[in-house]
Amino acid sequence: MSRTITIDPVTRIEGHSKITIQLSDDGQVEDARFHVTQFRGFEKLSEGRPFHEMPALTARVCGICPVSHLTASAKTCDALLAVTPPRTARNLRRIMNLSQIIQSHALSFFHLSSPDLVMGMDADPAKRHLFGVAQAKPQLAMDGIALRKFGQQIIELLGGKRIHPAWIVPGGVSHPLSAEDRDTILAMVPEALVQAQRTLDWYKSVFGQFSDEIRTFANFPTLFMGMVNPEGLMSMYAGKIRIVNAMGEIVADQLEPSSYQQWLAEAVEPDSYLKSPYYKPMGYPEGIFRVGPLARLNLIKACGTTRADEELAEFRGLQRGAVLSSFHYHYARLIEIIYCIERIRNLLNDPDILSDHVRAHAEPNAFEGVGMSEAPRGTLLHHYKINRDGHIEWVNMIIATGNNNLAMNKGVYQVARNFIRGEKIQEGMLNRVEAVIRTFDPCLSCSTHAFGQMPLQVQLLAPDGAVLDERFQA
Amino acid sequence: MKRSSKASIKTLKIDGIDVAAREHETILELAQENGIFIPTLCHVEGLSEYGGCRLCMVEIKGSNRLLPACMTTVEEGMEVVTNSEKLQSYRTMIMDMLFSERNHICSVCVSNGNCDLQYMSVKLGMTHIGVPYLNPSVPVDTSHDYFVMDHNRCILCQRCVRVCGEVEWAATKGVMGRGINTRIIHDLNQPWGDSDTCTSCGKCVNICPTGALFEKGKSAGEMVKRRDWLPYLKLMHED
Numbered sequence A: 001m002s003r004t005i006t007i008d009p010v011t012r013i014e015g016h017s018k019i020t021i022q023l024s025d026d027g028q029v030e031d032a033r034f035h036v037t038q039f040r041g042f043e044k045l046s047e048g049r050p051f052h053e054m055p056a057l058t059a060r061v062c063g064i065c066p067v068s069h070l071t072a073s074a075k076t077c078d079a080l081l082a083v084t085p086p087r088t089a090r091n092l093r094r095i096m097n098l099s100q101i102i103q104s105h106a107l108s109f110f111h112l113s114s115p116d117l118v119m120g121m122d123a124d125p126a127k128r129h130l131f132g133v134a135q136a137k138p139q140l141a142m143d144g145i146a147l148r149k150f151g152q153q154i155i156e157l158l159g160g161k162r163i164h165p166a167w168i169v170p171g172g173v174s175h176p177l178s179a180e181d182r183d184t185i186l187a188m189v190p191e192a193l194v195q196a197q198r199t200l201d202w203y204k205s206v207f208g209q210f211s212d213e214i215r216t217f218a219n220f221p222t223l224f225m226g227m228v229n230p231e232g233l234m235s236m237y238a239g240k241i242r243i244v245n246a247m248g249e250i251v252a253d254q255l256e257p258s259s260y261q262q263w264l265a266e267a268v269e270p271d272s273y274l275k276s277p278y279y280k281p282m283g284y285p286e287g288i289f290r291v292g293p294l295a296r297l298n299l300i301k302a303c304g305t306t307r308a309d310e311e312l313a314e315f316r317g318l319q320r321g322a323v324l325s326s327f328h329y330h331y332a333r334l335i336e337i338i339y340c341i342e343r344i345r346n347l348l349n350d351p352d353i354l355s356d357h358v359r360a361h362a363e364p365n366a367f368e369g370v371g372m373s374e375a376p377r378g379t380l381l382h383h384y385k386i387n388r389d390g391h392i393e394w395v396n397m398i399i400a401t402g403n404n405n406l407a408m409n410k411g412v413y414q415v416a417r418n419f420i421r422g423e424k425i426q427e428g429m430l431n432r433v434e435a436v437i438r439t440f441d442p443c444l445s446c447s448t449h450a451f452g453q454m455p456l457q458v459q460l461l462a463p464d465g466a467v468l469d470e471r472f473q474a
Numbered sequence B: 001m002k003r004s005s006k007a008s009i010k011t012l013k014i015d016g017i018d019v020a021a022r023e024h025e026t027i028l029e030l031a032q033e034n035g036i037f038i039p040t041l042c043h044v045e046g047l048s049e050y051g052g053c054r055l056c057m058v059e060i061k062g063s064n065r066l067l068p069a070c071m072t073t074v075e076e077g078m079e080v081v082t083n084s085e086k087l088q089s090y091r092t093m094i095m096d097m098l099f100s101e102r103n104h105i106c107s108v109c110v111s112n113g114n115c116d117l118q119y120m121s122v123k124l125g126m127t128h129i130g131v132p133y134l135n136p137s138v139p140v141d142t143s144h145d146y147f148v149m150d151h152n153r154c155i156l157c158q159r160c161v162r163v164c165g166e167v168e169w170a171a172t173k174g175v176m177g178r179g180i181n182t183r184i185i186h187d188l189n190q191p192w193g194d195s196d197t198c199t200s201c202g203k204c205v206n207i208c209p210t211g212a213l214f215e216k217g218k219s220a221g222e223m224v225k226r227r228d229w230l231p232y233l234k235l236m237h238e239d
């Protein structure tokens, strides 16, 4: 079903996704593709605007992770100003970014995916939603809602009660953190840690039942890309790029975000508006990589926080080398929630966090800037060019969902091959195709607007292109 | 505006309420003194009246024309109506046109949350814009060292022009063109930063009701206009 969701005149994201599955002459699945249309015209909108507007403007690209765009955009603007924001400002931005990751991961895991995990992939779609989970596993549903709220509350406390906080600004943040707000957040931490740990323990007790899905949900060797700090520890806000291969071996390390064009290239698929980035030295399609929680856990040396590192050690035991099944994105997401909570606590305990020196002021000093950060769904990159007057002339954004595009296509293909029988689309197959895409948590507006049900059109095509079967998931 | 010391008192009715006014007072001033709301965007106490935004139109008994409250002086026995269905529909129409004529994207605007135009649209109960957007391509002038002029957000209220000429006495800002092609200009239509007359006092920036004039470096929602000096305008002006 194609639906246009217009959020406001700035966003205009088309939440429209479609999957086509192509059968060969002998009735086997030959190809499967995930088509997406989004962000058209966004770059045009930014043209000629003063670059200071970009954080707020790009925050509207996505209603789900505005903070991630704010962060990447503000870092790009820092580069244009050629300033380093004060340490406290960097840490405050980190806290907001981590909170965003928590709330987004909670949404993905609990609201969107837990119905599949609790009720099973073949359950009646009419019962497979968060309310069903609330009946079957009330504690789980409550923890999910609480964790999402935890992230949202911190964002609100830092940025003021706005859906799109404009608190992260070029040069730093707009106002410091009060002692009262710090204490409020710190007081919420222990409870959040308990909730996250309880969920993870539950997940570890059930994911074994999904061996078929683990085997077939985009389970194949790829590269993994993400940011690390100079010591190779997890870093969501600042750092450089590391790429590991399917064996977990480092292929490239400490790549400069600002020179991304040297090591990253984008392939344009004729049938999707999502561009598909790949690691340039290895070419296309060998250079395809995955980003996001699974990738990050595969490539870091350690998280750098106690509990998350204990869980990471166990996670690494799943497989020698890198963990390859995209089903484990769920697992990785839960570990990251724990990491984010611990990290927020540590940052808040830094005595400098209350400093009121939170913004560097400058005129634009560079005509080109790149900013990179880790968003819930993976590495996010903004790249702007401005003229002498500080007006935007050119914009490029590489978004996490785009980064995972090639892997998502392969995942859909894998599931289709394993679960398509004959010339009909069965319910269980439909659910699994939807679920494999959901493991990547793509930030299509539709995936959350429909609250757990992705408006999706699936077509089964004969070798000559005739439509054999068609299903809508709404 | 010179006022005679022996001003005579006039009595009239606004919305059925008996009010007493000084001679030469405008209906708008009188209404504001009595806490009666009449919308306006171009009027600023202490500056000359321009009568350009037309939001303050009122009905006067015995006249079949609508009259701008800011330009109409009180008369003995007048009966003024400040709010009626007809006035409401006219006012919304004016607001529709103000919004559609340029590009107002509040969510990313520096003045979001602190904007007179936005405030007025809420106050007048607007829920949508009733005419198609023109989406014009208009420039942003960032040539000044401290300030930005974003024509996308300008409503041509000419507050900036008046404060610049009447209070700062620089007369840097002016108006050029007609109809929808009207633009605020600096000196002889040159970039603001190249102006020889601008003293960089910032009065225009702070008096501007919208995000059209703002301080450089401000991000969305960050531009809060400082208006605490406005009450002194009148004094400065009269001296």
Ligand code: SF4
Binding pocket: B103, B104, B105, B106, B107, B109, B110, B111, B112, B113, B115, B116, B117, B118, B153, B210, B211, B212
């Ligand atoms: S000037 Fe006011 S009404 Fe126009 S976009 Fe800015 S905030 Fe909105």
Ligand code: SF4
Binding pocket: B153, B154, B155, B156, B157, B158, B159, B160, B161, B184, B204, B207, B208, B209, B210, B212, B213
């Ligand atoms: S710049 Fe501001 S004060 Fe000047 S005319 Fe435009 S809206 Fe009015």
